[in-house]
Amino acid sequence: MKTIRNVADVSSWRLCLGCGACAYICPEKNVRIVDVIQDGLRPQLVDGNCKDCGSCLAVCPGIHTEHAAGSGEKKDEISRCWGTVLELWEGFSEDAEIRYYGSSAGLATAIGLYCIEKAGMQGVLHIGSNPDEPVRNRTFLSVDRAGLLGRTGSRYSPASPCDGLDMIEKASGPCVFIGKPCDVTGLRKAQTLREELNRRVGLAIGIFCAGTPSTQGTIDLLRKARIDPRDVAEMRYRGKGWPGMAEIRQINEDFPSFQMSYGESWGFLQQYRPFRCHLCPDGSSEFADISCGDPWYRKVENDEKGSSLVVVRTELGLKILHGAITEGYVNLKRVHNGLLEASQINLLWKRRSVWGRVLAMKAFGIPYPRLFGFHLFSNWLDGDMEFKARSVLGTVKRIVARKYYKPCRYGNASMNISEYSSEMTIKKG
Numbered sequence: 303m304k305t306i307r308n309v310a311d312v313s314s315w316r317l318c319l320g321c322g323a324c325a326y327i328c329p330e331k332n333v334r335i336v337d338v339i340q341d342g343l344r345p346q347l348v349d350g351n352c353k354d355c356g357s358c359l360a361v362c363p364g365i366h367t368e369h370a371a372g373s374g375e376k377k378d379e380i381s382r383c384w385g386t387v388l389e390l391w392e393g394f395s396e397d398a399e400i401r402y403y404g405s406s407a408g409l410a411t412a413i414g415l416y417c418i419e420k421a422g423m424q425g426v427l428h429i430g431s432n433p434d435e436p437v438r439n440r441t442f443l444s445v446d447r448a449g450l451l452g453r454t455g456s457r458y459s460p461a462s463p464c465d466g467l468d469m470i471e472k473a474s475g476p477c478v479f480i481g482k483p484c485d486v487t488g489l490r491k492a493q494t495l496r497e498e499l500n501r502r503v504g505l506a507i508g509i510f511c512a513g514t515p516s517t518q519g520t521i522d523l524l525r526k527a528r529i530d531p532r533d534v535a536e537m538r539y540r541g542k543g544w545p546g547m548a549e550i551r552q553i554n555e556d557f558p559s560f561q562m563s564y565g566e567s568w569g570f571l572q573q574y575r576p577f578r579c580h581l582c583p584d585g586s587s588e589f590a591d592i593s594c595g596d597p598w599y600r601k602v603e604n605d606e607k608g609s610s611l612v613v614v615r616t617e618l619g620l621k622i623l624h625g626a627i628t629e630g631y632v633n634l635k636r637v638h639n640g641l642l643e644a645s646q647i648n649l650l651w652k653r654r655s656v657w658g659r660v661l662a663m664k665a666f667g668i669p670y671p672r673l674f675g676f677h678l679f680s681n682w683l684d685g686d687m688e689f690k691a692r693s694v695l696g697t698v699k700r701i702v703a704r705k706y707y708k709p710c711r712y713g714n715a716s717m718n719i720s721e722y723s724s725e726m727t728i729k730k731g
């Protein structure tokens with residue numbers, strides 16, 4: 303197999319998940335994260351400098367993810383498909399505004415707020431829209447309700463919360479981390495390498511994730527709406543009700559806001575998920591203490607207020623969630639574990655396909671992710687013959703058609719939305 307020497311190789315072999323942990327961990331600060339518009343946030347070596355210390359590879363969830371012996375090894379049906387599930391709950395934030403602006407019911411935010419106000423934590427590290435460029439994201443340490451409320455809602459575009467882990471490390475007390483499954487894995491790996499960080503991580507909340515669309519997806523969504531990215535004042539992907547609408551507000555207030563249903567916008571954006579996201583078996587943040595997703599097992603009625611599924615995965619998660627219930631931050635009821643599969647069948651089918659997809663990569667001798675403790679082979683066996691053949695042959699086809707047997711060179715790919723958008727022929731208004 304071709305050799306991976308550093309994160310530049312991880313990126314060029316399309317294995318990067320964009321969590322940003324490599325930028326945090328590099329002792330020389332030689333890694334910077336850039337937005338490769340057609341792919342995602344990806345690491346580049348500053349002036350090609352690298353001292354080959356291996357820290358960036360040690361922290362990278364893109365090349366290796368493993369359940370600690372004992373945790374992912376349990377053979378019960380639920381953990382074979384979803385990792386450890388101590389308890390499953392459904393409900394919402396008791397704070398009506400957080401519930402309204404939140405993605406599904408604002409539970410990730412409400413639990414974060416409880417941690418700050420009642421559990422002695424200093425802040426929540428998570429991502430939100432970048433005020434300087436609202437179609438892109440940035441990492442923030444939110445320290446109060448206003449900060450948290452302003453960063454509610456899923457952003458179906460690249461985000462690297464681990465690039466801000468030094469904010470947790472330097473905080474005066476423990477902090478909460480919120481991120482996607484790959485972000486939480488990057489955090490966990492970084493915690494094992496940096497004791498200063500480990501001491502400051504008070505709780506990890508994961509959100510479910512089917513894959514992150516590239517910035518190209520957002521640009522093309524704006525193109526559909528006939529809006530130039532430079533004219534965007536605010537871009538929301540969902541929230542404001544459940545599942546909420548994608549909503550784009552323009553700088554010039556004379557132009558009306560543009561709205562698109564969740565089904566239409568996610569249906570469009572999901573086509574822009576990069577190759578590596580299709581190799582990810584962890585859709586439900588198995589390495590988090592608590593993870594949150596949508597209870598899609600039932601039809602959402604018109605004007606229904608939000609609702610979220612909450613998976614408790616660790617003893618710490620249990621303690622925090624029960625505290626948040628007692629203190630009235632969240633309103634939850636226990637539900638049957640079977641609702642996880644009923645709600646997230648697409649995530650389960652993705653997990654089932656990973657073994658076949660990786661097999662195709664091995665056949666080409668190209669670098670592939672090392673994934674342990676996810677029971678990938680037995681999950682793959684759950685599919686029928688046609689499914690199994692498709693998982694392998696579909697990937698072979700993709701590798702050949704898109705030349706994935708060669709590393710890609712991002713080179714001087716334009717990272718600047720302003721330059722990029724000038725190539726478009728958009729009529730405003």
Ligand SMILES: Cc1cc2nc3c(=O)[nH]c(=O)nc-3n(C[C@H](O)[C@H](O)[C@H](O)COP(=O)(O)OP(=O)(O)OC[C@H]3O[C@@H](n4cnc5c(N)ncnc54)[C@H](O)[C@@H]3O)c2cc1C
Nearest residue numbers: 404405406407408409410411429455456457511512595596
């Ligand atoms: C790319 C993507 C794909 C998803 N796929 C699924 C899916 O297949 N099934 C499912 O049930 N749910 C999925 N979700 C999660 C879902 O949309 C909700 O985030 C989840 O239900 C939690 O809702 P909430 O109301 O509790 O979160 P909120 O209280 O609104 O908080 C959301 C938190 O997520 C953080 N966040 C938002 N976008 C990102 C991002 N791109 N990267 C890292 N952190 C982010 C915010 O900073 C905020 O702290 C996805 C989310 C994303 C971003």
